[in-house]
Amino acid sequence: MKIFNSQTGKKEKLVPLDGEKIRMYICGMTVYDDTHIGHARTFLCFDLIVRYLRNSGYKVNYVRNITDVDDKIINRAKELNVDATELTDKYIASMQEDFNDLGMISPDLEPRATDNIESIISLIEGLIDKGHAYIGNKDVYFSTDSFKEYGKLSNRNTEDLIAGVRIDIDEEKKNPADFVLWKQAEEGLAWDSPWGRGRPGWHIECSAMSMDTLGNNFDIHGGGIDLKFPHHENEIAQSVCATGERFAKCWMHTGPLRIDKEKMSKSLDNFITIKEALKEFPVEVIRFFLISNHYRSPLNYSEEGVLEAKSALDRLYTSLIDLDLRKEKHSNDADLVSPFKEAMEDDFNVPSALAALFEIVKSINLAKENGNIKEANVLGATLVHLSKPLGILQQKTEDYFQIGATLSNEEIQSMIDERNQAREDKDFKLSDKIRDSLLEKGIVLEDTDKGTTWKVQ
Numbered sequence: 001m002k003i004f005n006s007q008t009g010k011k012e013k014l015v016p017l018d019g020e021k022i023r024m025y026i027c028g029m030t031v032y033d034d035t036h037i038g039h040a041r042t043f044l045c046f047d048l049i050v051r052y053l054r055n056s057g058y059k060v061n062y063v064r065n066i067t068d069v070d071d072k073i074i075n076r077a078k079e080l081n082v083d084a085t086e087l088t089d090k091y092i093a094s095m096q097e098d099f100n101d102l103g104m105i106s107p108d109l110e111p112r113a114t115d116n117i118e119s120i121i122s123l124i125e126g127l128i129d130k131g132h133a134y135i136g137n138k139d140v141y142f143s144t145d146s147f148k149e150y151g152k153l154s155n156r157n158t159e160d161l162i163a164g165v166r167i168d169i170d171e172e173k174k175n176p177a178d179f180v181l182w183k184q185a186e187e188g189l190a191w192d193s194p195w196g197r198g199r200p201g202w203h204i205e206c207s208a209m210s211m212d213t214l215g216n217n218f219d220i221h222g223g224g225i226d227l228k229f230p231h232h233e234n235e236i237a238q239s240v241c242a243t244g245e246r247f248a249k250c251w252m253h254t255g256p257l258r259i260d261k262e263k264m265s266k267s268l269d270n271f272i273t274i275k276e277a278l279k280e281f282p283v284e285v286i287r288f289f290l291i292s293n294h295y296r297s298p299l300n301y302s303e304e305g306v307l308e309a310k311s312a313l314d315r316l317y318t319s320l321i322d323l324d325l326r327k328e329k330h331s332n333d334a335d336l337v338s339p340f341k342e343a344m345e346d347d348f349n350v351p352s353a354l355a356a357l358f359e360i361v362k363s364i365n366l367a368k369e370n371g372n373i374k375e376a377n378v379l380g381a382t383l384v385h386l387s388k389p390l391g392i393l394q395q396k397t398e399d400y401f402q403i404g405a406t407l408s409n410e411e412i413q414s415m416i417d418e419r420n421q422a423r424e425d426k427d428f429k430l431s432d433k434i435r436d437s438l439l440e441k442g443i444v445l446e447d448t449d450k451g452t453t454w455k456v457q
Helices: 037-055 071-080 084-101 117-129 158-164 202-214 225-243 274-280 283-292 303-318 334-344 350-369 373-390 409-424 428-440
Strands: 002-005 010-013 021-026 059-064 133-135 140-142 179-184 198-200 218-224 248-254 257-259 299-301 443-448 451-456
Touching: 002 248, 021 037, 021 202, 037 059, 037 218, 037 248, 037 257, 037 274, 037 283, 037 373, 059 202, 071 084, 084 274, 117 133, 117 140, 117 179, 117 198, 117 202, 117 225, 140 225, 179 202, 179 225, 198 202, 202 218, 202 225, 218 225, 225 248, 274 283, 283 303, 283 350, 299 303, 303 350, 303 451, 334 350, 334 373, 350 373, 409 428, 409 443, 409 451, 428 443
Parallel strands: 021 059, 021 218, 218 248, 257 299
Antiparallel strands: 002 010, 133 140, 140 179, 179 198, 443 451
């Protein structure tokens, strides 16, 4: 299995630091608002990655943090005139509801920054003692000049990094690229420290939480591409300087999501929350759409794109109609399953993996046409088995198409038999009536030389 390492810029063979055990840390939510589909895209991609690794026999220790102390949280709480903890509790519950609705697996650990203040303070003290951090008039800063490899993840030197991002002028800093480790604050979320009452900087939180849960070095660190600089760059600097060891072995970043080819923004009125998206489309359709591009590629969210995804997912489910997946076990035939596995093991290439699934659909449909029901059942079971780590095709076809409450497969077949008899009796009025009745329920009939088949519209 190969994974693209953002730090080296190339695909590397996955060799866990500890046998078959993989330790993975994903930067989670800063909880001050509802989760949106950009969050859904990032975390569904890592959900898929964890699922596939576990499906392949790896034991994955999956950690995803919650940032529940941050300037954005403080400012939003003041804006709404509510307690900051009340605000974060509300949006943590909302986030977990949204992620559950999307069918995400839960992380093994979900540490919160506010529960790790002691380890954060200890980490900062160590950086000061080693000369990698300094105390300003108010705040504590990390010295980027003390880390010669600063900028390696972004593949830029310090001057380019400063030029490429807006950095507020701060006379306390020795270098404009230096960043806050501890911020002095008397009100709101604040704790006592050797440098006065205050709260931690964003970057130091993740270093403390990741190393506390996974150790000084671990296999995979991931997040959205927007976190590559400065967040992940700063994490590497302070973590390596604190321990003298390598931090994360592999860095993974998901591509950005756009809305109708524009950046999602409330000011542009194109901000779509997960809750809003799930009101418009079924959960599995949303999931299929958000994972269908390669995780590193940009993705454009549009109604047209989601409808195309629905059409593709419909084709997968339609191939399973009339199959009894309980009768046959899935196949392990290499010719059948290798294209899917090879795609997934090539840096989780979902587009190629889906193409392999649609080849199986062709084989299912051909087996049905030739009357090879046993073969079709084996192929169908294989299709469902391979799709499991993607989180799709896990419903009954009648539930997916929402026809179970009105017509069962047996009832549909009974109406087809009645229509066939009407045609033999040349009662075309009754025949058309049955056809139209089925069409109203979303069932399309197809008359062929080998008989009448049906599919969902």
